[in-house]
Amino acid sequence: MHPRAEEFARRAADDHGFDVDVHEFPEGTKTAADAAAAVGCSVAQIASGIVLSADDDLVVSITSGANRVDESTLADLVGAGSATMADADDIKATLGWAIGGVPPFCHEADVPVFMDETLTGHEEVWAAAGTPEAVFPIAPDRLRELSGATVADVATTPPVSTTSPGTGSKTNCRGTASRRRSGGRTTRSPRARSSRSPSRKTVASRST
Structure with a gap:
């Protein structure tokens, strides 16, 4: 396992008591389609x-790969004049993870996080595990809980030609390629919408 993926798994266990089931793919998973x-x-x-970056403060949006972040909506949620894609160096310096592998939690800074409400329509979703080659499965309710995210309508649907055919379906999928694992449990907890005070620099992980 890559040292950074191993570090994320260790921190998730130490900080949250969550056993990360890391799946690594040498070909990379840099985009949602990948x-x-x-x-x-x-x-x-x-x-x-x-x-x-919302008025120079970083904000993380955990967004379905079938959607795009609505930047104006996100800016309104944090009370900013505008929001644009953050700089890779700022992401690394603030969250402690390089772009393409930023996990949804275990960040160096306590930053505000928002979660696309459409993700709650699935039994299981997949997020970055510290590197562009590593991902892990997690129940949406558990993802919201561990990331401290506020569930909101933060996304817009891209044109049909770029939208995945199973959007909105309630699916439980498992990896089909070879994988390495560090733990095996993905637990669920009752969903509750939570919010964080959007005060510090915020960032997030994987590009769509």
Whole structure:
């Protein structure tokens, strides 16, 4: 296992008591489409970590791979004048993870996180595990809990030609390629919408 993926798994266990089931794909999972193809699930089940800069403060949006972040909506949610894609160096410096592999939790900074409400329509979603080649499965309720995310309507649907055919379906998929694992449990907890005070620099992981 890659040292950074191993570090994420260790921190998730130490900080949250969560056993991460890491799946590594040497060909990479840098985009939502890449990740879905590698795992064998719909693009809608990829929980892409999108990092934006809202009036110079970083904000993380955990967005379905079938959608795009609505930047104006996100700016309104944090009370900013505008929101744009964050700088890769700012992401690394603030969250402690390089772009393409930023996990949805275990960040160096306590930053505000929002979660695309469409992700809650699936039994299981997949997120980055510390590197562009590593992902892990997690129940949406558990993802919301561990990331401290506020569930909101933060996304827009791209044109039909770029949208995955299973968008909105309730699917439980498992990886079909060879994988390495560090733990095996993915637990669920009752869903509750939570919010964080959007105060510090915020960031997130994987590009769509």
